Amino acid sequence: MFKTLLFAACSLTASYSFSQADLFEKSLDSIQTETDAQQFLEKNKSAKGKVITFNKEKHHTRLAKELFSMSVGGKKFDKNSPQRTYYKVIDKTSTPYYKASCIYLDGNETDLNQINATRNNIISKYNKGFKFSDLARMYSMDQTAKKGGDLGWVTQGDLPIDIETQLFSGDYHTNDIFTVDIPEQEAYYVVVLTQDRKLIEEVKVLKVTEPRL
Structure with a gap:
């Protein structure tokens, strides 16, 4: 009986976790502009975030190359980070x-x-x-x-x-x-x-x- 209850509790916790992650990703998908990004950060106080500008002449990391290959609106999830880390492309320009x-x-x-x-x-x-x-x-x-x-x-x-x-x-x-x-x-x-x-x-x-x- 105890094992059954424990399994059920774990299943509910996992379901809740996946549900929260899905909602978080959906809210990320809705971001279209830098203003949207700032509003997202204000709404999701528990998440740490910032807007970063990558420059093709200054940044040559693998991450930067991946981001430059993505279109506006594209999203990348870093599976190797100790925390859930997302990158969302919100603008591309030539300066x-x-x-x-x-x-x-x-x-x-x-x-x-x-x-x-x-x-x-x-x-x-x-x-x-x-x-x-x-x-x-x-x-x-x-x-x-x-x-x-x-x-x-x-x-x-x-x-x-x-x-x-x-x-x-x-x-x-x-x-x-x-x-x-x-x-x-x-x-x-x-x-x-x-x-x-x-x-x-x-x-x-x-x-x-x-x-x-």
Whole structure:
């Protein structure tokens, strides 16, 4: 008798678990936009989730490749995760990016005359064939010096507006060098455009995890 009751209880628990999982997946299927995703997260407080953007130039994992191959609305369940983990593709776009490197000079550390002299020296050396990465390691006064000034692929909103205005203006082409002043921040730059405007595919994904039932 006890074994029968225990079996029945386990069966009911399993049925309830499957039912909950089915409802959860159906609610995921109903998500069409980022607004839907935010509303889903607000409604399902027990689930941990966030919207992630994958960039085809920056993300090369197996997961990223799978997500790029899926269409909008597609859903992936990660069977190997310790928690129930879902990925739902909610948007795919092509975003304009530029690639650039910079040298930063701090106006709080040296006066403007010295900064301008240094920048003129940098530009002169660059035009004579010096590698910009070597010049950045030598002169730049921030953490980008360790990377040879490389900023990687950047799009609108990634950099100070004064740099973006010039970088994205269309007045410069690959390997062109120019200066940017932001006096109110005591920030002075030498910038090189290392690759022209490129449309890069991005996929926006809702990642949701919940404890296994």
